[in-house]
Each structure stands twice: as C-alpha cells, then as structure tokens.
Amino acid sequence: MSTPPTRPFELVPMEANHLPEIMPIEAIAFGQFHWSSEAFINEIGNSQAYYCTLLERLHDGSTKVLGYGGCWVVCNEGHITTLAVDPDNKGASLGELIFTHLYGIATQQEAHWLTLEVRGSNITAQNLYYKYGFRLAGRRPRYYQDNHEDALLLTTPELANPQQQQVFQTQWQLLQERLKQKKYLLTTHSLLPTPLSFERDLMTT
Numbered sequence: 001m002s003t004p005p006t007r008p009f010e011l012v013p014m015e016a017n018h019l020p021e022i023m024p025i026e027a028i029a030f031g032q033f034h035w036s037s038e039a040f041i042n043e044i045g046n047s048q049a050y051y052c053t054l055l056e057r058l059h060d061g062s063t064k065v066l067g068y069g070g071c072w073v074v075c076n077e078g079h080i081t082t083l084a085v086d087p088d089n090k091g092a093s094l095g096e097l098i099f100t101h102l103y104g105i106a107t108q109q110e111a112h113w114l115t116l117e118v119r120g121s122n123i124t125a126q127n128l129y130y131k132y133g134f135r136l137a138g139r140r141p142r143y144y145q146d147n148h149e150d151a152l153l154l155t156t157p158e159l160a161n162p163q164q165q166q167v168f169q170t171q172w173q174l175l176q177e178r179l180k181q182k183k184y185l186l187t188t189h190s191l192l193p194t195p196l197s198f199e200r201d202l203m204t205t
C-alpha cells in the first residue's frame, strides 16, 4: 500500500490578502447571505476577535487557502463566528483542525465556555460540535434570512470542567493520530497569541 505524500499546512492569522481565495469558499459554504469582504475586514480589525486561515503550501512554494474560522472572546464567553473548508477538501479533518485551533485560542484567552449558532439542518457541523462537548442550549426562531430556518444555539460546559477537558483531549488525540496517518505537517505562525502546545506536537510529524 502506498503512503500518502506529506501535505504541509500553515495556520496563520487571517489577512486581507487571503480574501480573494476566502470569498469563493464563503459563497459556497454560506450561500446567498454570506459575509462580504468588508465584514471580514472589520472582523480582522476587531481586537476581541481571532480569525485564522488554513493554507496549504504547494510544491512550487505558493499557498492555497483551504479553510478559515473565527471566534470572539468577550466577557469570558468565546463565540465561534464562522468556520468553513474548501468544498474540494471537505471530510479530510481540516474543519476539525481549524475548530480545535479556535477552541485553543478561546481557552488561552480565558473564555469560560464556547457558544455558536448552527442551522438545524447542518448535521455535519452539529456532529463536529457535539463531538467536542457542545450541547443544545436554545433556538433562535427563523434566524437565517434565506430560508427562515431556525438557528440552534449550542454551548459547551465550562471549559475548565475536568470532564469537558477530557472530552477535548480525547478528541484532540484522535484527530492528531488521523492527521499523522494522513501525513499532514502543520505549522502555526507566531502572530497568533501564542502557538498552541498541542499543535507543536504535529510539527515534528
């Protein structure tokens, strides 16, 4: 059986020059009422917001945007605002990788818990969040403008709760094993608050 080739990835703070590649992903991921470039630029400039872009470094040295995500940490509440992966690379653990990075940032920034909204029909995203300990906390009726679908409001238990920490660690370890099998080589860049310790482990893969 042939081994897959190494794929070098970089998680970097989102920059305006990523937007030409982010916007087509955004349009496919979120449809008619997706965020505008201006909305992303405002978010990048928000001191309580943390946005990251996942880049793949290609053989010729150029990079390709494969996904992105963001969260706010305000008054000890972390809120995941967006998460999306290039449609050609869905199901390859990249969404989970970005998500765990956001979770790590929220923890570093001393968020007490994490919240987010997700479409009731978005089973893929819900599966990801439930796997990491999110629970249904409420419903925002007719939240989405396109089809007036309800948003589910999901929240974690206290991030410092030992059971929740165990949930995260277990899933993180499983993710790390999958990424090693896939020969993903991840680097994070120091413009982020501080590199996350669990990501440093992957750098030696």
Ligand SMILES: CC(C)(COP(=O)(O)OP(=O)(O)OC[C@H]1O[C@@H](n2cnc3c(N)ncnc32)[C@H](O)[C@@H]1OP(=O)(O)O)[C@@H](O)C(=O)NCCC(=O)NCCS
Pocket (backbone or CB within 6 Å): 029, 030, 082, 083, 084, 085, 086, 089, 090, 091, 092, 093, 094, 095, 096, 097, 117, 118, 119, 122, 123, 124, 125, 127, 128, 131
């Ligand atoms: C949601 C999204 C970010 C997930 O990213 P991804 O890279 O495709 O997902 P991953 O490969 O990392 O899978 C992570 C988990 O998601 C769930 N998942 C992924 N694909 C799934 C599918 N086809 N069906 C059901 N669950 C799925 C599983 O729980 C999976 O964990 P597992 O592999 O242990 O079963 C991606 O599908 C996406 O960009 N969707 C459109 C935008 C969106 O809905 N964003 C979330 C807004 S709240």
